Amino acid sequence: MSSVVVLDNGGGLIKAGFGGDRDPVAVVPNCLGRPTSSKKWLVADQLLAAESDITSVSIRRPFDRGYLINPDLQKEIWDRVIRTLLRADPSTSSLLLVEPLFNPPSIQRATDEVVFEDLGFQSLFVADAPSLVHLYEASRRPVDGLAAMAQCSLVVDCGFSFTHAAPVVQNFTLNYGVKRLDLGGKALTNYLKELVSYRSINLMDETLIIDDAKEKLCFVSLDVLNDLQLARKPGKDNPFRCTYVLPDGITHTRGFVKDIDEAQRFLSLPDGCSTTLGIPVVDSQADIEKREDRKRMDMNKSEFNLTNERFLVPEMMFCPADLGMNQAGLAECIVRSVHACHPYLHPVLFESIVLTGGSTLFPRFAARLERELRPLVRDDYRVKITSQEDPIKGVWRGGSLLASSPDFESMCISKSEYEELGSTRCRRRFFH
CATH class of the missing domain: 3.30.420.40 (ATPase, nucleotide binding domain)
Known part of the structure; x- marks a missing residue:
């Protein structure tokens, strides 16, 4: 019996593994990246390697605005994920592929071409995430x-x-x-890049680093107006203030949160709200002097502070009109x-x-x-x-469940059907 490769092909991450398993074998970036210190492009999992320098990485993604625009680049990433990470042989495997909703026919045809002609899978089933x-x-x-x-x-x-x-x-x-x-996640990362670059240090080229800071430090506010008041407090009185240390390329090649306990202080606030609601924050002379110190930016510093940025970024999801x-x-x-x-x-x-x-x-x-x-x-x-218990793997787990059902093979398009009927007629089987 042939194996079924399950591929949740997201714009940010690829989740790949085998039907019937609980978890994917690989969860890797769906992109190529090239550090400024190298001429070599790193593919998918290579960007996650501990020794990889991710400072000022140039990124090439096969997806733009949610849809596949560069099939050749996607083929290169899939080739590494399937043959190197999964060690699967497409010629003896079926593929369950998760595609975006409302995928245009031209992209569907390009995808089928990569699946059947370039990679050589024996059959294909296409599903949507929901x-x-x-x-x-x-x-x-x-x-x-x-x-x-x-x-x-x-x-x-x-x-x-x-x-x-x-x-x-x-x-x-x-x-x-x-x-x-x-x-989506990309817009939130870009917004955090702008906030940090405007207020602290220019990190507009540090997508992977800011992505990491966002995932580790951002949270959703239950009372934005009140939390904005709290975020104006100085020093340790500010429950949101925390520090993210940038990689230096020598002692550490990855960024990290300087003090985890400090970063999680906000969790102890009652119901996400302060008990000082309605009490104005008075600017003392010490506060003004500290603010002036922050304005004198040290261009050589290797860390930055976050306060209200931590909840203003996810706030985009709830109040984009703001x-x-x-x-x-x-x-x-x-x-x-x-x-x-x-x-x-x-x-x-x-x-x-x-x-x-x-x-x-x-x-x-x-x-x-x-x-x-x-x-x-x-x-x-x-x-x-x-x-979901693991929202990143949730779609993939549904695909794994479907791929292990006894009826799965009969639901697929075979390579011979694709060659005989073409992509458009074969795709009608999937309804969406």
């Missing part, structure tokens, strides 16, 4: 409650390029109900998605919201979303939000 998340969560869900009986989910996928709210019924994504927020973006926030995006479906589904979908994607890992993400969503939903509807 249906796989639903499949995985439904397999773990106890058979009770309205949502479980109806087999419905409202999957909120906060990915690298986009955030989607997608209703899924009986493992089938209702495309007419899918709503998109043009914000940053001048003509976008609805995440809660409104979810409501629009639900309301695009039949009224009978509304209470079921609000009761079965599933969060997936890397950006949902920010502390307090689910709590803030529920707080924003509750006033927008009818009082007699229950709102229940489930966070």
Whole structure:
């Protein structure tokens, strides 16, 4: 029996492994990077190697704005992931590939060409992320409650390029109900780059370093106005102040948080709120002098401080209009998605919201979303939000489950069918 390679091909990360396994073999960047100190491009996992210098890395990605634009570059990355990391032989393997929602036909044809002609897989099945998340969560869900009986989910996928709210019924994504927020992990990283570069030290070329700082230090505020007051406090009175140390290329090649305990002080605040709400912060002479010291920037320093940036960055997801973006926030995006479906589904979908994607890992993400969503939903509807145990691997685990089902091979396009009928006719089998 041939093996099934499961490939969740995200814009930021590739998750790759074999059908039937619980976890992917590899979770690696879906890009190439070249450090300034080298002429050699590092591919995928090579960027994660401890000895790799990631300072001022030039990055080439096969994805742009959520869609595959460079199939040749993608082929190079897939080739390394499949042959080197998985040690799989495509000629004796099937491929389950996770593609973006609403993938244009021209990109589908280019993808099929790489899969069958360049890599030589014997068969292909294409799935979308929301249906796989639903499949995985439904397999773990106890058979009770309205949502479980109806087999419905409202999957909120906060990915690298986009955030989607997608209703899924009986493992089938209702495309007419899918709503998109043009914000994802990439936009949040870019925003943090701008804030740090403007306030502290120019790090506009340090995408991988800022990405790491964002993942380790950012969190979602439950009371933004109050937290902004707290963030103005000096020194140790500021519960959000923390330091990120940049790599020096000698003693450490990776950035790190200087003091983890200091960085996690905000977690001890009651319900994310200060007890000093409404008390104005008075600027003392010492505060003003400290602020003047911060303005005298040391261009040689190898660390930077974060305060309110830590919660202002994820705040983009909830209030993009505050940053001048003509976008609805995440809660409104979810409501629009639900309301695009039949009224009978509304209470079921609000009761079965599933969060997936890397950006949902920010502390307090689910709590803030529920707080924003509750006033927008009818009082007699229950709102229940489930966070996946591992939101980065959640889609892949659904794919692994599907790939291990006895009917999987009959659902695939074979290489001979592709050669006989062509990509367009074969793709009709996948509906989306």
